[in-house]
Amino acid sequence: MIDIEEYLLQMETLVNIDCGSYNAAGINRVADKLEEWYREIGWHVIRHDLGPLTGNLLEISNRPADHYDAMFVGHMDTVFPDGTCAERPFRRDGDYIYGPGVADMKDGDLAMFQVAKNLSAQALEKLNICMCYNPDEEIGSIYSRELLDQIGARADRIFVMESAGNNGICHCFRRKGMRQYDFEFHGKAGHAGFMFERDVASAIREMGHYIVELTDLMDREKDTTVNAGVASGGIAVNVVPELAKLRVEMRFKDPAEDGRIAEKVRALTEGAPFEPGVKTVIAKQRSMPAWNQTEEGLAYIARVREIARREGIPFEDKDRGGLSDANHLSRFCPIVLDGMGPEGQFDHSPKEFSTVSSVEPCVRLLLALLEDLAISE
Numbered sequence: 001m002i003d004i005e006e007y008l009l010q011m012e013t014l015v016n017i018d019c020g021s022y023n024a025a026g027i028n029r030v031a032d033k034l035e036e037w038y039r040e041i042g043w044h045v046i047r048h049d050l051g052p053l054t055g056n057l058l059e060i061s062n063r064p065a066d067h068y069d070a071m072f073v074g075h076m077d078t079v080f081p082d083g084t085c086a087e088r089p090f091r092r093d094g095d096y097i098y099g100p101g102v103a104d105m106k107d108g109d110l111a112m113f114q115v116a117k118n119l120s121a122q123a124l125e126k127l128n129i130c131m132c133y134n135p136d137e138e139i140g141s142i143y144s145r146e147l148l149d150q151i152g153a154r155a156d157r158i159f160v161m162e163s164a165g166n167n168g169i170c171h172c173f174r175r176k177g178m179r180q181y182d183f184e185f186h187g188k189a190g191h192a193g194f195m196f197e198r199d200v201a202s203a204i205r206e207m208g209h210y211i212v213e214l215t216d217l218m219d220r221e222k223d224t225t226v227n228a229g230v231a232s233g234g235i236a237v238n239v240v241p242e243l244a245k246l247r248v249e250m251r252f253k254d255p256a257e258d259g260r261i262a263e264k265v266r267a268l269t270e271g272a273p274f275e276p277g278v279k280t281v282i283a284k285q286r287s288m289p290a291w292n293q294t295e296e297g298l299a300y301i302a303r304v305r306e307i308a309r310r311e312g313i314p315f316e317d318k319d320r321g322g323l324s325d326a327n328h329l330s331r332f333c334p335i336v337l338d339g340m341g342p343e344g345q346f347d348h349s350p351k352e353f354s355t356v357s358s359v360e361p362c363v364r365l366l367l368a369l370l371e372d373l374a375i376s377e
Helices: 004-015 024-040 102-118 121-126 145-152 203-215 255-270 295-311 325-329 356-376
Strands: 044-048 057-061 070-075 091-093 096-098 129-134 158-160 177-186 225-233 243-252 279-288 353-355
Touching (some): 004 024, 004 102, 004 356, 024 044, 024 102, 024 129, 057 145, 070 102, 070 145, 070 325, 070 356, 102 129, 102 356, 129 145, 145 325, 158 325, 177 203, 177 255, 203 225, 203 243, 203 255, 243 255, 255 279, 295 356, 353 356
Parallel strands (some): 070 129, 070 158
Antiparallel strands (some): 044 057, 057 129, 091 096, 177 243, 177 279
């Protein structure tokens, strides 16, 4: 039986640990607790050291195995700076629980533990199951992605335990992809009053052209968005700016849009500048593929809906624009389901909450899915 009191005590412990993505020590304190709890129920724990800049990645299984019938994925880091836990520690108000990272995603992390603890002897005997905890998802899994993908490639199906939304029944089976660029514009400084008489070139003016050109890539029909989110440059109003910096992020559903965006950026940076004399460089870039379902994934989702209906658990889904580990894991595993955790909302804000009443149906559905898989093996 699912132990809600244990769940809440463990939640209080984890939520009250500062574990922002750049706090490796805090993330490892969370990992220590998870390792302790899983070892108490007899599970096998591997801690992967990803270097000094992040915490360990946990690969926890009911037995050592080269292949996993099912893999569950959570992350231990939050977006909050050190000191946030002291400012607003874990608290409960009726059905609602609050605190930094409570919904993103300590609720999913601990639902995974309740799944492991409540598996039947038949499922434990027949299935190889992995509970994987990522230390740096909130910064794009930049240190863990390669290893996480290697583990995911060994799994038949993956459940990403980000919070469900909409009263605990809104899961996620598609996510937008992302491209992000940091541009630097290097111009030629000079007195603004003598712009026509001196060899000057405005970095900010070149940046302005880029903002217009790139935001013109937006397509409402395809739901492709472009946000010039951070821009800076110049030192004084009477000095032609020598340096400007721009950070732009694009989100897209259609994988073909990724190519269109990349080609536009290539044409801009390799072509002649709008402002003669300005040199533009890409200082940093990163990307994440769009996640769309495979035929095998759609067939399995239909089976999940059938089991949820049989168990009397409401089950809906909605595409999401945010990123998760599902984006990259879907390249290596044909069946990936996301938003499979308890209900949680208002991530990344002081209003963040999760609901206690959503834990039991969340865990019960996942247990039913694993029992169904064990029977079919």
